[in-house]
Amino acid sequence: MLSGVRIGPVAAGGHWVARHEGRVVFVRHGLEGELAEVRVTAVAARHAFADAVAITEPAEHRVVPPCPVAAACGGCDFQHVEAGHQRELKRQVVAEQLRRFAGLDWDGSVEEVLPAPLGWRRRMRYQRADGGWGLRAKASHAVVPLPDGGCRIATPGLAAPDSVLPGDTLIGADAADGPVWVEPGSDAVVAERALGRAWQVRADGFWQVHPRAPEVLADAVLAGLSPRAGERALDLYCGVGLFAGALTGAGAQVTGIEGGRTAVDLARRNVPQARFHAGSVDRVLRRVRGRVDLVVLDPPRAGAGRAVIAEVLRRRPRAVAYVSCDPATLARDLATASALGYRTDSVRAFDLFPMTAHLECVAILRPDA
């Protein structure tokens, strides 16, 4: 336990930077300016990780978390922060990552998306806990039992699985026809509604978790790309074809690439007007022939990486929409694009994960004049 730790600015990943006896300490559950007692949870060569457990001098934006297990559960990093200030913290993180890794001076804001801040999460993964169900603690296999009333950020239908459901792990999907519970690896397919139509998605496969995310992200992508009828577009890391569907709806001819074979099978059913290839983007993209006018990139947290960015830009698209859930890897990829002759025209940020440190960004890239 460390006493008298003064909490510094917010950092990525739901931490705040503090210093103690010359060592950097990444503290969870703090707020800038607070004086706290922290419990060290991990020590590395040059820094340590800790949880704030008692606050001697609280900050003005501190609130009582709506969930009684918020400090122990790994799901929410920001429950102790007033909701509007959560978006300000995310704005600071995005601005810092874009400045540090891409040399960009970003003056945007993080846009609120309703429902928020509670009752929005449409995919949940619960673990068996003593006599009931729980959620994993941060960076740990420990399971935190659900409080009365269940998870506060889940939609009401997913707040807590029925205790009689079997298995050690349960995935809940609040789909168009209501909640469905499956065990990992299940091949159950559920229907979702987005962009004014139905989509088929594996219950344990990828689908945007906030109910408004498909519309919000597709609108931002279309507004940034302004597709014209007959243009050729790539949807990379396409999942079950969300952005391919948005682009074909705008008249583009779309080719999608996705690593998950089941997702590709569903994408073909969801967007029959587009062509889809199964496989890793870095290998499959090289084999896609012909002109490319527009590209959507929506990689996992690790980002697209130098080789994929170079392969995309070699085709000289007139615009690229990069959808990202990690501002650090987004910024690194934007820096790579800049070195290859593509400038960042705009970055929009959306609070699609209220109460957590996560958010979603959409960056639009265009060739240098």
Ligand SMILES: C[S@@+](CC[C@H](N)C(=O)[O-])C[C@H]1O[C@@H](n2cnc3c(N)ncnc32)[C@H](O)[C@@H]1O
């Ligand atoms: C953030 S999700 C985006 C899915 C889709 N764009 C959507 O919004 O529904 C990233 C997707 O990339 C896929 N993926 C991860 N690594 C990949 C790779 N190296 N090549 C192709 N797809 C990959 C995952 O299976 C996942 O479907």
